[in-house]
Amino acid sequence: MAKELKNLTKRADNYSQWYNELVVKADLAEQSAVRGCMVIKPYGYAIWEKMQHELDSMFKQSGVQNAYFPLLIPKSFLSKEADHVEGFAKECAVVTHYRLMNDPNGKGVVVDPSARLEEELIIRPTSETIIWNTYRNWINSYRDLPLLVNQWANVFRWEMRTRLFLRTAEFLWQEGHTAHATKDEAQDKAIEMLNVYGDFAEKFMALPVVKGVKTANERFAGALETYTIEAMMQDGKALQSGTSHFLGQNFAKAFDVKFINKENQLEHVWATSWGVSTRLMGALIMTHSDDNGLVLPPKLAPIQVVIVPIYKNDEQLEQVNAVVDPIVAKLRGMGISVKYDNADNKRPGFKFADYELKGVPVRLVLGARDIEAGTVEVMRRDTLEKHVAQLEGIEEYVKNLLDEIQANIFTKALNHRESMTHKVDTWEEFKEQIEKGGFILAHWDGTTETEEKIKEETKATIRCIPMDAEEEEGKCIYTGKPSKRRVIFARNY
């Protein structure tokens, strides 16, 4: 297996293959027997759980409560919002029967033709329809609003080309669905939740993101406005990492959800929805990792510190154990997750490679000679630098180092993004630059037609109109028509 660890393809040779291999070799996820569906392995799931935990607290702090809605949606519900069904109908898993039977001709177990559903059920690709159908009974008056609900769930979209975490038929996510008495309040909520996503990405994932608005063409099916956080991967491609939608009154109208306002008048309710998914795992992996394997931000690493003993005999091991045990206890007391790996059926070199592959942020190595000298070897995963530190006070040292690593990988990713973000003013330059990857800040005339032509010719899409885009007179790089601000173009995952 040690040999296998080293066989990781290098990013420079084939970035895409490097990613696919890394996900599997680091025990994060694998393909299942069901087309397009993944198995999330324990190590990968432990990272996802940490993400869930942090996001869930942030949601709760903003007043959101969790609930659970059905997996299956009546086919007719999907059709009630015209754009929505257009967006999702082509990738729906459809339940048509509710029973199997033994084939009378002995061909094994077959679908029982007499157990056909009157109305087919769809596995939820997203839950706006079933949730707004439910909200109709929950909302009567302005006193019932705002309604701030989230669910953690699995969803299903029959994707033709899938990649672990980045695009799978089934994926795990959270979807928030809020209901409001006014348009402004709903719009503010959509932006508030986008900011929650932005904060989570930057503070926990160490993932710098651009917040912006999607063009009409890239909007969620049924939304009036889609807000997005966009990240840049190491190969310069963009990855949409979370979206928050202002849905206007579209779903309230489709499902007839009205409330009595303070003026005693009946009005349709205003809505938002917002979600992030296991796709974030893909962003996390691709942003920080290197040719030796994963690099995990300390705040999301299941194991933050690993300690490996070096010893020649049981006596030496006991000596090391005696020094390490109180360090482990103290680190745990500080809320740091530590693994002391003194298993004797693997050699230190194997352990080193394995924990590097798994992205453990800090490694301590300790032998009899270190103990005599009162020192310990510290390796930080982000830079792979080794350093000899004093044993005394090592816990504080490690704590500070974890913070430093968290900050460093964010800065590294930010610098990378900045170095690969270019203002471009001519079509020639655009076509040249897009081949090099990265974000292009360019003027656009605001039409879907131009957007689509640019995509056709260059595979670049408009990732977003940044929230903080300065007003600037300019000309569309493609049509030369007037434009008031630059938008971000990139190729994307």
Next chain:
Amino acid sequence: MAKELKNLTKRADNYSQWYNELVVKADLAEQSAVRGCMVIKPYGYAIWEKMQHELDSMFKQSGVQNAYFPLLIPKSFLSKEADHVEGFAKECAVVTHYRLMNDPNGKGVVVDPSARLEEELIIRPTSETIIWNTYRNWINSYRDLPLLVNQWANVFRWEMRTRLFLRTAEFLWQEGHTAHATKDEAQDKAIEMLNVYGDFAEKFMALPVVKGVKTANERFAGALETYTIEAMMQDGKALQSGTSHFLGQNFAKAFDVKFINKENQLEHVWATSWGVSTRLMGALIMTHSDDNGLVLPPKLAPIQVVIVPIYKNDEQLEQVNAVVDPIVAKLRGMGISVKYDNADNKRPGFKFADYELKGVPVRLVLGARDIEAGTVEVMRRDTLEKHVAQLEGIEEYVKNLLDEIQANIFTKALNHRESMTHKVDTWEEFKEQIEKGGFILAHWDGTTETEEKIKEETKATIRCIPMDAEEEEGKCIYTGKPSKRRVIFARNY
């Protein structure tokens, strides 16, 4: 709405209706638009989250890691274990197509007949098959064992008669799936996890349970042995609350999962699986609640303490606020979840009824006069007793009261169970006693034939052979054949 609260059917009048109404009125769950599928509302979900949190820590303490496996299972997988498919085929939701389309005849959105799957997919009713198909690639040697994995997931069984939480087509659960090198280790693990369930039920849910073994007839489809925890509801009916299965090598053989043992020989792997579900919510509600609404064990109550102010004007309210704020802060500091409800659009009487209905364990009521006297009115939900306590030290008082309530409702449920458990030695007495409800401890000849005849004649099933059943010579109440220990008969949910 205050009026509506009082309309709760009394247990003595119609226990079943009382339960159905309570689940809805206390905002725990409701029927959805999809047959047999429920919506778990925020208050109900908050209780479920607390259960998940405690169970999840207990699993992790026993070395189990979480992972995630696909929602859909190829039809052919189900058939690989003969008993398993027999047990689940009749209640499977079947996915046959992966696309919708606009009907060419303008009938709206229809299933695209050209998008038919070659092999149908089943929504998991349980995941042994897909998981053991995955384990084949994870397990090569005894060094890969034991493998201790759990998943939190939704599952689907097309039940004909459903009731909120107790029996729904879709439900939430956890399913643990472990793999072992020896038969003994697997058997021990199955019992260890049963004990985890028993501890959780008794310590957190305040739910006394009998641990036992299921008869062959009541075993999980594919298991060699099924262990169970059985609880008694207030109407004397049994509720199976969690099961743990020793699967032998059945699934390893069906999916060809072998490992090289320490003697360098290839052997099939030994397995367990174990699960509890949102059905536990039903057990929780039915065990403790009364004609005024929910009674929640403090350890699982989303709100443990509610404080309601009494005031005539803003000045008085400010006075009360000034006293309550530090109490709230101190209680929160002690890890107690408090709600201070000083909303002025509801009257105290309405609040009292609402929090009673919602089962909040402790209520404090505080007005200007109390502040003068340095006292506060304390109401405990389990007995509805009111008591005037000193404001000074109220936080410790509340903490102790919460512990007392937790202990009291457990004792109450245990006494109820004991008062409704009877040793019965004749068939006449059996038939008489079963009409009165409760557990019957009786001798049984050990045959499925007798078990089924008893069920036919009395609707009583064997809930389990208790783990701690004493050896005792006796005669089967039905056939008079010899028996070595008593088993528990009851009617059940």
